[in-house]
Amino acid sequence: MITKPALTESDTQRIGAAAIAHAKANQWAVAIAIVDDGGHLMWFQRLDGVAPISSHIAPAKARTAALGRRESRIYEELINKGRYSFLSAPELQGMLEGGVPIVVDGHCVGAVGVSGVKSVEDAQVASAGIAAL
8 A cells, every 4th residue: 555645725725826826927817726636626716807618627627637647738739649539538528738737756646727828828827836835
């Protein structure tokens, strides 16, 4: 049996605060979701001005990154290169850039998903949040 780290409420607060700060510093209206390693929502914030659909996209990106243990952009790239079978992958609905796994001591403990601006900028917000951990 292995022992691995797990996200706490204070971890999600710290990640979320840093992600919000990065988004606001760039004047980006985004939705930010943080999930645990099973893809279950632990923290969510929708900033003023973001499109309502981002409230669904951000958690989906986070869940995809957590369950796949890799950035959600990897799936987008595979599909864009013709690997269309990934479109039928179970439980993966956010196969767009902007979902970034949270890795601690080699273990994926969750992920951050962001939606609202360009996908590369979404990923920047997620990474800025994770860097605070």
